[in-house]
Amino acid sequence: MSHAAARLLQWFGARRREVPGRSETDPYRIWVAEVMAQQTRISTMTPYYESFLGRFPDVETLAASSLDEVLKAWEGLGYYGRARNLHRAAAEVCERHGGRLPAEAAELRELPGIGPYTAGAISSIAFGRPEPAVDGNVRRVLSRLYDLERPTPARLESLARELIGRATGAAGPLNQALMDLGSSICTPRSPKCGDCPVAADCLALERGTVSERPPPRRRAALPHHDIGAAIVWREGSVLIARRPAEGLLGGLWEFPGGKVEPGETPAQAARREVREELGVVAEILEPADTVRHAYSHFRITLRLFHARWVSGGPPWKAEGGPEHGESPCWTRPADLSRYAFPAANHGVIARLVQGLEPAH
Numbered sequence: 001m002s003h004a005a006a007r008l009l010q011w012f013g014a015r016r017r018e019v020p021g022r023s024e025t026d027p028y029r030i031w032v033a034e035v036m037a038q039q040t041r042i043s044t045m046t047p048y049y050e051s052f053l054g055r056f057p058d059v060e061t062l063a064a065s066s067l068d069e070v071l072k073a074w075e076g077l078g079y080y081g082r083a084r085n086l087h088r089a090a091a092e093v094c095e096r097h098g099g100r101l102p103a104e105a106a107e108l109r110e111l112p113g114i115g116p117y118t119a120g121a122i123s124s125i126a127f128g129r130p131e132p133a134v135d136g137n138v139r140r141v142l143s144r145l146y147d148l149e150r151p152t153p154a155r156l157e158s159l160a161r162e163l164i165g166r167a168t169g170a171a172g173p174l175n176q177a178l179m180d181l182g183s184s185i186c187t188p189r190s191p192k193c194g195d196c197p198v199a200a201d202c203l204a205l206e207r208g209t210v211s212e213r214p215p216p217r218r219r220a221a222l223p224h225h226d227i228g229a230a231i232v233w234r235e236g237s238v239l240i241a242r243r244p245a246e247g248l249l250g251g252l253w254e255f256p257g258g259k260v261e262p263g264e265t266p267a268q269a270a271r272r273e274v275r276e277e278l279g280v281v282a283e284i285l286e287p288a289d290t291v292r293h294a295y296s297h298f299r300i301t302l303r304l305f306h307a308r309w310v311s312g313g314p315p316w317k318a319e320g321g322p323e324h325g326e327s328p329c330w331t332r333p334a335d336l337s338r339y340a341f342p343a344a345n346h347g348v349i350a351r352l353v354q355g356l357e358p359a360h
């Protein structure tokens with residue numbers, strides 16, 4: 001075994017970190033952990049991981065649950081496409097694989113939301129297959145260990161395969177060792193090379209290029225959109241609508257609104273969108289909240305307004321409230337917590353639920 005692979009395994013064995021999914025052997029639990037860990041800090045995801053698995057303990061339960069239930073359990077974690085894909089993939093696993101996740105990376109990659117990294121992680125960690133799993137941490141470690149000027153995906157994959165080939169039968173622990181080394185020691189800024197188990201093998205350390213590896217990924221400046229939306233009141237209830245299942249924040253609920261067009265104020269945009277989207281005529285009353293939020297590909301400034309219903313819209317049920325799941329619908333503020341909303345709405349919803357916002 002190469003020195004680097006042997007040292008990594010020894011280091012990982014001695015100080016295995018408490019990471020959700022790491023001590024798991026159930027492929028389903030490993031899968032959920034890997035999907036949640038994408039774009040989310042371990043400390044943030046840990047409580048979600050426990051409660052998600054409490055609610056959906058196996059693939060069958062997840063597949064049999066409604067998308068609404070899954071999105072509600074995911075609410076606050078962001079990147080909701082992950083939850084939608086997990087739900088769809090669970091159904092496929094039940095239909096096509098008898099409720100058992102396939103072991104081969106190529107088969108895993110055919111499931112919604114499972115890319116090369118997640119397929120490699122599940123295949124190697126849950127099934128011991130010799131598959132690489134190159135995430136951002138592993139990319140950084142390998143770029144430094146081999147002093148790569150251009151760490152292309154193909155080059156990274158072949159180097160990871162080489163290391164795995166020397167760690168016979170221990171692909172899972174080796175992948176996990178690389179990930180943990182990247183998150184705890186070989187960090188983006190100020191790596192702790194003095195504590196690193198592979199310092200003796202590290203070409204970037206030897207050549208003094210650690211701070212240049214890996215080269216920064218070029219990011220275009222994110223476009224910005226102004227959004228106007230309205231909390232339309234009708235006799236103490238508010239109007240909410242569900243976003244289309246596909247696309248950004250798909251399946252989540254929202255206060256109706258949309259992009260501010262040139263020459264429009266946010267309040268005008270809110271009134272127009274409510275009319276165009278839902279056929280509701282409303283009178284804008286006063287600002288309710290302003291939220292700045294960054295998504296993966298753009299930033300928004302959301303301006304929410306209280307508004308008074310004038311005419312149109314979904315059926316009005318004065319008694320008993322709306323059926324959960326109908327969109328659009330009127331709901332009492334106290335019931336808003338039953339619906340999954342994007343993070344940008346959470347502040348105003350908390351105030352509405354507590355009765356801190358005036359009912360218009």
Ligand code: SF4
Binds near residue numbers: 144
């Ligand atoms: S020696 Fe430093 S740069 Fe090289 S792998 Fe270890 S922590 Fe990273």
